[in-house]
Amino acid sequence: MSLDKVTKALKKNPKGLSIAQIVELTGLSKSETSKTIAEMQSKGLIEKIVKGCRVTYKLKP
DSSP, X not given: OHHHXXXXXXXXXXXXXXXXXXXXXXOOOHHHHHHHHHHHHHTTOEEXXXXXXXXXXXXXX
């Protein structure tokens, strides 16, 4: 279920979102969001973008 929520949030924001933004949009806890992001990364569903100290995640095409 949390995977679906995070996927929907990222689909609506194709430029990417930070973990804090995902938490705000989905209503999930920060720890649940972090676990879901890690799971999605391990499955190759999302990519991590680092610009300076800002980290965002977006769905892979």
